[in-house]
Amino acid sequence: MNVATKKRKPAGDGEAVFDRELGDLPPELRWREWMGRIEAVLFASASPVGRDDLARVVGQGASVEMLIEDIQAELTGRPYELAHVAAGWMFRTRSQFADAIKAAADLGDQALAFTEMEMGVLCAIAYHQPIDRAGLKDIFGKEVSRDLLARLRFKDLIASGPRAPRSGAPHTFVTTETFLVTFDLQSLRDLPELELQSDGG
Structure with a gap:
């Protein structure tokens, strides 16, 4: 039935399919939206997210690495950074703020x-x-x-x-x-x- 079809078919065949390509947007807005998607996925995850998982939320020709570089550039001067850790990327606070975090609460x-x-x-x-x-x-x-x-x-x-x-x-x-x-x-x-x-x- 519908469930089986969903499992078998890649995104692109169904009615309410996730639009990875965003073909109706001009290139600059499309890039911005892809950056936003990658940020959202990384913020929502407590562990590193791999390249293949991030590639699922952006267009096929989009470079995950270049999108991440643009996000990293925008985070300059912020108290947190986007780091390549283990087999993927994750947000984490910069080490110079460790004492401030400890002073506020004994987190972890x-x-x-x-x-x-x-x-x-x-x-x-x-x-x-x-x-x-x-x-x-x-x-x-x-x-x-x-x-x-x-x-x-x-x-x-x-x-x-x-x-x-x-x-x-x-x-x-x-x-x-x-x-x-x-x-x-x-x-x-x-x-x-x-x-x-x-x-x-």
């Missing part, structure tokens, strides 16, 4: 508070993933508690990875997209290089 402080051990385990997983508890024990010289791993999982910073090629095939741990967003990384390639020797020489 608890969610991002880490013990030294939690931070150490999170770094070990980030650099050595996929890694199981035995691998973490090798690094720290002691068992890493299931409770600590559960807390990192609860904060959505780690998830289960592939089974380890050891006897019993234990679960491994990997970092998540939330980890990338939290630490302002586009991908794991942006992790700082591990210093194996001191800079001073």
